[in-house]
Amino acid sequence: MTENFLENCLFFNANTLSRYLLKLAEKQFRHLNLSPAHASMMLMVYDSPGISPKQLCSMLNLSASTITRFIDSLEKKELVKRKAKGKSVSVYPTPKGLDLKKPVAMAYKRLYLSYTSILGQDFTRHLSSHVLTAARKLAEHI
Numbered sequence: 827m828t829e830n831f832l833e834n835c836l837f838f839n840a841n842t843l844s845r846y847l848l849k850l851a852e853k854q855f856r857h858l859n860l861s862p863a864h865a866s867m868m869l870m871v872y873d874s875p876g877i878s879p880k881q882l883c884s885m886l887n888l889s890a891s892t893i894t895r896f897i898d899s900l901e902k903k904e905l906v907k908r909k910a911k912g913k914s915v916s917v918y919p920t921p922k923g924l925d926l927k928k929p930v931a932m933a934y935k936r937l938y939l940s941y942t943s944i945l946g947q948d949f950t951r952h953l954s955s956h957v958l959t960a961a962r963k964l965a966e967h968i
């Protein structure tokens with residue numbers, strides 16, 4: 827009874843999948859001394875230099891306190907810098923951070939190729955699409 831329940835429980839299965847994907851991702855980013863979450867944030871900063879912490883919260887679906895911790899950590903590594911103008915804060919990549927732009931992109935590509943080789947390209951594309959759709963629908967009700 828319990829096994830069947832868990833096999834059909836989206837919450838349980840999504841968390842299990844997330845843990846496996848995180849393990850794959852950690853392997854790809856380890857050599858950069860970045861967590862997968864920090865690498866995701868770096869991509870946002872590369873794409874939008876001067877991005878606000880509020881925008882990062884929205885794009886990464888993380889709380890303000892988590893974004894602040896991420897920025898603090900990346901500042902310590904000299905990968906990003908904050909610029910304050912009045913009450914607003916903007917986040918920019920540093921030259922050292924920009925040196926990691928290509929390696930971060932390559933790590934993401936290797937991650938994609940890793941799970942795609944296991945799951946198959948069509949399955950991966952459909953699963954990602956379904957997960958995104960589900961996340962958006964759930965977000966509307968929370």
